[in-house]
Amino acid sequence: MKGLVLTAPGRIEIVDLERPKITGSQVLIKLKAAALNKRDQFIREGKYPNIQMNCVLGSDGVGEVVEVATEANGTWKGKNVVINPNMNWGSNPAVQSREYSILGMPSHGTFAEYIAVEDGRIHEVPKHLTPEQAAALPLGGLTAFRACFHHGRIRGGENVLISGFGGGVAQFAFQFALAAGANVFVTSGKQDKLDTALKMGAAGAFNYVEKDWYKNPWQTKGGFDVVIDSAGGDQINNFIKIMRPGGRIVFYGATNGLPGSLDLYRMFWNQLTLQGSTMGNDEEFKEMIDFVSEKKVEPLIDSVRPFEDITSAFDTIAKTTKTGKIVVKF
Amino acid sequence: MKGLVLTAPGRIEIVDLERPKITGSQVLIKLKAAALNKRDQFIREGKYPNIQMNCVLGSDGVGEVVEVATEANGTWKGKNVVINPNMNWGSNPAVQSREYSILGMPSHGTFAEYIAVEDGRIHEVPKHLTPEQAAALPLGGLTAFRACFHHGRIRGGENVLISGFGGGVAQFAFQFALAAGANVFVTSGKQDKLDTALKMGAAGAFNYVEKDWYKNPWQTKGGFDVVIDSAGGDQINNFIKIMRPGGRIVFYGATNGLPGSLDLYRMFWNQLTLQGSTMGNDEEFKEMIDFVSEKKVEPLIDSVRPFEDITSAFDTIAKTTKTGKIVVKF
CATH class of the missing domain: 3.40.50.720 (NAD(P)-binding Rossmann-like Domain)
Incomplete structure (x- = not known):
């Protein structure tokens, strides 16, 4: 599959990667849309702690569940889901644990054709939103x-x-x-x-x-x-x-x-x-998705472009002229 | 009665004043002990907003209810009470109103032989405390x-x-x-x-x-x-x-x-x-007194001196050598 990784400090490239294999409570998602955050550009620029090479970037993503590893997850199959980008928030709802990280470095992120995700971190896409709109939600929302x-x-x-x-x-x-x-x-x-x-x-x-x-x-x-x-x-x-x-x-x-x-x-x-304040806990992510559904919030989208042009999206996110999220679709 | 007032910028004096008359829901308290706060010295030094002359200073006081204006307050008579120094906190428990002030300028305070106080602002002295100890509680507590x-x-x-x-x-x-x-x-x-x-x-x-x-x-x-x-x-x-x-x-x-x-x-x-944070609302004052009673908190007293020597107490409060409250007794 294609995926965007940091190949050297300052250099992002779409490369060929092995499609992830899922086990246990994981599901495999075929991405439909992903969105950029300033964090992605900070990582590209080396302005983020603990930068690792060759990791798929991207925290925001929406896609279809195409494979599940356990029967219990069968109901997810074929559903469009939005991914909670929290990794290891921990047990204290007030603040993230020391083990906390955000999806997309060090763990493989959403700027790829497929991603393996724990079932606890997926939520159905709000009915009033397109995949492009819903992909704008996670980190910023x-x-x-x-x-x-x-x-x-x-x-x-x-x-x-x-x-x-x-x-x-x-x-x-x-x-x-x-x-x-x-x-x-x-x-x-x-x-x-x-x-x-x-x-x-x-x-x-x-x-x-x-x-x-x-x-x-x-x-x-x-x-x-x-x-x-x-x-x-x-x-x-x-x-x-x-x-x-x-x-x-x-x-x-x-x-x-x-x-x-x-x-x-x-x-x-x-x-x-x-x-x-930074990010939010897993319960808040669920509440945010429910709130967006109930209030029919429609994310502001600055622009949508094909995944192949994602490098130009990185260039745009650094500018102050945009209004709303920059989205790529697969 | 004797009372301590600011007679000129920088000058505090014990002067002869008329004993206050009570009406409505007020009670008359004969003070047994009062305590100083930095606020008192700030007022003396002119480092406090809206300073007025000839007002009895003092925010902290304990005394005996010697007169009540309504029959409903008859049960207070003869009781030792500690005075809540809040004036007009207002209806929002989160923060004081614009009309808020602290007892002891502009309203007459506790550095006098008698004080008239609304019945809603008095509380029984915790049983484990002397009047001198209880007088240390209000503003600081x-x-x-x-x-x-x-x-x-x-x-x-x-x-x-x-x-x-x-x-x-x-x-x-x-x-x-x-x-x-x-x-x-x-x-x-x-x-x-x-x-x-x-x-x-x-x-x-x-x-x-x-x-x-x-x-x-x-x-x-x-x-x-x-x-x-x-x-x-x-x-x-x-x-x-x-x-x-x-x-x-x-x-x-x-x-x-x-x-x-x-x-x-x-x-x-x-x-x-x-x-x-500053001060606290009237409900918190009551909770504080209850907490002190329940936990048997004993205020640290730096020194107790006769009311007549109160000017020296003002001199001491400005120093960093003291540990605990400075109290005067009547």
């Missing part, structure tokens, strides 16, 4: 779901700010918060993304390139109960200024680096939370 | 209780680090965490305080004056689930290094100022919480 609900505790009627709208996780955080009945605001540096968010139901959209943009939402909207962020940097102190008392700032990345200070005074007097 | 249990969610068996042991709140956080069955560690810059903590049951005590002190607890104790801190500053990044995944850093002050950076990367990967 799970990360957004935990950030929004486990840590952010977003409730209907709350004011929620999603920074960096258009990013793979941010788009889900935006849609999930909307579906939960919150008043959702976004920031972006690009006007077209702000327009997209407003069209999709944002209560407000702010261009963070404008100096003091944050003073406007504060003055006009009464502040935010929850901010979902992945940029970090000095902006965190602006968020602290525009939080309502008891508010929660949840971040799942720090692409702008570390802040030069932190306004602890405002934080303790207003009882604010600054909460780190 | 409430702040510690919320930090430990509402925000810190301390459970038995967890590793808890209390920074700055000996401070008015830290001593309660230490004792509450111990009483909850946690393994409690402390830091202090003074060896005699570390010795006191070890004698009282600390699982470990670290002198933060030693460079890299934090590397030892990390290497030998497996890290902390909860840190309770009021110093802030760059030390926060050391705490982040020694937290277990899913750990919570709760701070109720920032006496060392703001940190020069914040390790967001470790925070999100380990799903750490940095949580601001």
Whole structure:
């Protein structure tokens, strides 16, 4: 079968690999679609811990179960499934174990024609989604779901700010918060993304390139109960200024680096939370899929291209111009 | 009656005041003991917002109910009570309202022979405590209780680090965490305080004056689930290094100022919480008093002096040499 692997630092190639053999509780999935995450490009660029060569990359995937190893899994055969990319979350629902990893290095991932997966990690594709749409869900959807609900505790009627709208996780955080009945605001540096968010139901959209943009939402909207962020940097102190008392700032990345200070005074007097978050546990993955089905969430797709062109997808994911997920189909 | 007021910026004096008159649901309390908080000295030094002159200072007090305004409050008469120093917490248990203030400016406080208080803010003195001991509880105990249990969610068996042991709140956080069955560690810059903590049951005590002190607890104790801190500053990044995944850093002050950076990367990967906290709601005050009664917590008292010498108590509270609360008796 064909599969995409890192053959040397910085070099990804589609190579011929042996089709995986399944045993025990595994099922064999023939992939229909897969989606990219920044993680994939970070691995290509050598910006990820414990990089290994010759491992199939890719965390997000949807396909048909074509083979099962035990009779008990017979009902899965022929079904389209979406794969939970968690490996070894562990027994503590609050946080991943030391053995935790994400599908697609060190374990073989979804950028291949076939993948062997434990039966506990597959879920039926939500009925309202195509395989391409469903392939966009796993890593971004799970990360957004935990950030929004486990840590952010977003409730209907709350004011929620999603920074960096258009990013793979941010788009889900935006849609999930909307579906939960919150008043959702976004920031972006690009006007077209702000327009997209407003069209999709944002209560407000702010261009963070404008100096003091944050003073406007504060003055006009009464502040935010929850901010979902992945940029970090000095902006965190602006968020602290525009939080309502008891508010929660949840971040799942720090692409702008570390802040030069932190306004602890405002934080303790207003009882604010600054909460780190990453991924989500297996139960949350199931809840996320159920939530997407129930609320009929449709992932934003930036583009779909054939698997053969996946290298160009890696090039695109590094850019800030995309809005939504980049998908490849087989 | 005699009462301590700020007569000019920086100047506190015991003056003659009219005994308060009670109406409605108020009761009149003849004070037996009161305790100081750093807040009192901050007010004296002009380091507190909205300072007003000629207001009786003092947030912590215990006394006997000598007069009630309604028959329904007759059962309170003759009882020794401890006063909840919250004023107008508001309806949201998570965070205080904008109208919130602390007893003892702008409302008349406990540094006087008599005080008028609403009946909803008095609680019977725990049976195992003297009035001097109980007077040490309110502000420090409430702040510690919320930090430990509402925000810190301390459970038995967890590793808890209390920074700055000996401070008015830290001593309660230490004792509450111990009483909850946690393994409690402390830091202090003074060896005699570390010795006191070890004698009282600390699982470990670290002198933060030693460079890299934090590397030892990390290497030998497996890290902390909860840190309770009021110093802030760059030390926060050391705490982040020694937290277990899913750990919570709760701070109720920032006496060392703001940190020069914040390790967001470790925070999100380990799903750490940095949580601001201040005071606690009225329900928590009641729970704190019940907890103290049930667990037979005895506040650490640094010294007790007559009310007439209260100015010297203000001088002492600013110093780092004290261990426990400074109390005045009437």
